[in-house]
Amino acid sequence: MTNQKKQGSQTIVFENPPVLTSWATIVGPKEGEGPWRSDFDWVMEDYEFGEKSWEKAETKMLRETIKLAVSKKNYTPEDIELMVSGDLLNQITSSSFAARELQIPFLGMYGACSTMAESLLTAAMAIDGGYFERAVAAVSSHYYTAERQFRFPAEQGVQRSMSSQWTVTGAGAVVLEKGIYGGPRLTCATIGKIIDMGQKDANDMGSAMAPAAADTIKTHLNDTDRSPDYYDLIVTGDLGKVGSALVKQLFIKNGVVPEPNYSDCGVLIFNDNQDTHAGGSGCGCCAAMLCGPLLKKMVQGKIARLLLVATGALMSPTTSFQGESIPGIAHAVALENL
Amino acid sequence: MNTSADQLKKIEAQEYDDLVNQTKPKPTVLKNCIWAFVIGGLICTLGQIILNFFMGQGLSKLDAGSATSVVMIFLAALFTGLGWYDVLGKHAGAGSIVPITGFANAIVASAMEYKREGFIFGVGARIFSVAGPTLVFGFAVSVVIGLIKVVFG
Incomplete structure (x- = not known):
């Protein structure tokens, strides 16, 4: 018996594609100053969000985003059977602390900035597998919690390199349900392999992740x-300006050229004059873009088929200091208006 | 067999590295140098003015130097607390890191950052997380120079 649910080497195809029935996103002040303000559900006035620490603020942001996504369909958190969520902090505390209050059965994910796609495809597998009818996939990232964990104290006077990216403050949550409702569906997903081309510069994660993105896109197109x-x-x-310039070169090398249909959330999320250097990054980057403008455009029918390829750089400050190169990963999820 | 595969991988990584270096934006060296020179120069000029003031008040050159350091460190700490020093550092780079004010900034920024983890395991344990290497190697070099002075002086 051949496996109908897997196609090619790395792609899973959902038999009864789960539907994205509602979604929400809350972003930080800087993201609100970008080009998509009206597409986000909520723009935070400051980075504390009424909490005593940035970590608490991130937890609150994620928790409120999930509540908002759930409430849009008049559900309460108790109606949700599974929460698949991740973030950038050590031990993914933002997610587990959010889950502590929401009391939804919880699976924690870590795929660095690729977590949105990882969570979506895991939730979709759980639903299409017939185990659950309703799940939520969510992620968050926060500029200041990420800075203090991966880089420098906030008030330290340092110069950022031209290739460095700005961690997006934002959370996104998507409610997925068994395919009996209308709306964009998650039809298939490609689970990426770790690709490491020996890049070591932690201030240039776009370059480290671009080969993984190119590989996953190529595999996805081959498999399907x-x-x-x-x-x-x-x-x-979140390849940013440097990474997306590189991935375009790699597309040519691989013989798959998706332009002009190709873009990058890290490039799109901020305006050029916002001084982010190479664009946005972090789990919240593609989550905010997906749960903000992209899904909106799908509902409006402006986009009928979307391939989201979330990219992650799976290093830690410790591995970087020990001279290890940066392992890159990319997972692709196909969203289609059927 | 294995070695040729390894070699191929190495060549691929090298090729990719070349591509990255072509694509990466170049650091704005000249602009950074000018900013560093101007801001660093202004910080030093301010130091000189304060030094002259103390000497004018009758302090010896050595005492006036110490007093100037105290004032400069205080100002840097204050500016860090007000959230101004990181804005300065973003443009000035080495110009605001190298003077004594940069050192004060590194310590105060760490103290502010880790206060939420408490005074012992936060501030106490991590206040030198950025400035620590400067202290360690500064002390090491001073010991070496001291030894040289003892032996040859």
Whole structure:
């Protein structure tokens, strides 16, 4: 008996594709100053969000985003059977602390900035597997919690390198349900391999992740036997300006050229004059773009088929100091209006 | 077999590295140098003014130097607390890191950052997380120089 649910080497195809029935996003003040303000549900006035620490603020942001996504369909957290969530902090505390209050059965995910796609495809597998009818996939990242964990204290007077990216303060949550409702569906997903091309500069994660993104996109198209123009938009998570310039070169090398349908959330999320250097990054980057403008455009019918390729750089400050190169990963999820 | 595969991988990594270096934006060296020179120079000029003031008040050159350091460190700490020093540092780079004010900034920034983890395991344990290396190697070098002075002086 052949496996109908897996296609090619790395792609899973959902038999009864789960539907994205509602979603929400809360972002930070800087993201609110970007081009998509009206597409986000809520823009925080400051980075504390009424809490005593940035970590608490991130937890609150994630928790409130999930509550908001759930309430849009008049559900309460008790109606949700599974929460699949992750963030950038050590021991993914933002997610588990949010789950502590929401009391939804919880699976923690860590895929660095690729966590949104990882959570979505895990939740979708749980639903299409027939175990659950309703799940929520969510992620968060916060500029100041990420800075203090991965880089420098906030008030330290340092110069950021030109290739460094700005961690997006934002959370996104998507409610997925068994495919009996209308709405964009998660039809298939490609689980990426770790690709490490020996890049070591932790201030240039776009370069470290670009080969993984190129590999996953190529594998996805091969596995599904699709051409790049099958999708109205192929969007990577947070390669930023440097990474997306590199991935375009790699597309040419691989013989798959999705342009002009290709873009990158890290490039899109901020305006050029916001002084982020190479654009946005972090779990919240593609989560905010997905749960903000992208899904909105899908509902409006402006995008019928979207391939979200969330990219992650799986290093820690410890491995960087020990001279290890940065392992990159990318997971792709295909969202389609059927 | 294995070695040729390894070699291929190495060549691929090298090729990719070349591509990255072509694509990466170049650091704005000239602009950074000018900013560092101007801001660093201004900080030093301010120090000189304060030094002259103390000497004018009758302090010896050595005492006036110590008093100037105290004032400069205080100002840097104050500016860090007000959230101004990181804005300065973003443009000035080495110009605001190298003077004694940069050292004060590194310590105060760490203290502010880790206060939420408490005074013992937060501030106490991590106040030198950025400035620590400067202290360690500063002390090491001073010991070496001291020894040289004892032996040859």
